[in-house]
Amino acid sequence: MQPFTKKAIEVMKNIPEGKVMSYGQVARSVGSPRAARQVARILHSMSGAHGIPWHRIVNAKGEIVIKDGEGSYTQKLMLEEEGVCFEEDGTISFSRYQYFPVCNEEIARL
DNA sequence: CCCCTGACCTTTC
DNA sequence: CGAAAGGCCAGGG
Numbered sequence A: 001m002q003p004f005t006k007k008a009i010e011v012m013k014n015i016p017e018g019k020v021m022s023y024g025q026v027a028r029s030v031g032s033p034r035a036a037r038q039v040a041r042i043l044h045s046m047s048g049a050h051g052i053p054w055h056r057i058v059n060a061k062g063e064i065v066i067k068d069g070e071g072s073y074t075q076k077l078m079l080e081e082e083g084v085c086f087e088e089d090g091t092i093s094f095s096r097y098q099y100f101p102v103c104n105e106e107i108a109r110l
Numbered sequence B: 001c002c003c004c005t006g007a008c009c010t011t012t013c
Numbered sequence C: 001c002g003a004a005a006g007g008c009c010a011g012g013g
Helices: A003-013 A023-029 A036-046 A070-081 A103-109
Strands: none
Touching: A003 A023, A003 A036, A023 A036
16 A cells, blocks of 8 residues: 555544545645545545545535445435535535645645 | 556646 | 646556
8 A cells, every 4th residue: 555545544534524625635635636536546445444434525626526326325414414514516615614634735825 | 567447636728 | 617638646457
């Protein structure tokens, strides 16, 4: 397992309840802004393992990542159970629920 | 060991 | 503002 993978797992495990993170953000947190895909890969492969709350991981738009099926349905329920509300479009309000482990970067980038 | 695929993100037209 | 193309890293065949 690569170092960044391990870090990514740690970061995701550190996401508190009622909060969500985008793949790109996790990728940046581990030091690889372009490793978003690998984060997704990790979830796809290690979902359930390492106690990773995969349901707290969404795309940059703040919507369910999985196409359709039990996964998307489960994720939505899990988030709702944690107190996360969805918009009309089925997206999530980042301003309210996105978790910022390193908000400085985001602010600095903007 | 080489090629393909993937629960993605970002920038430009 | 919406759609399209490029890039990136790692796992599996």
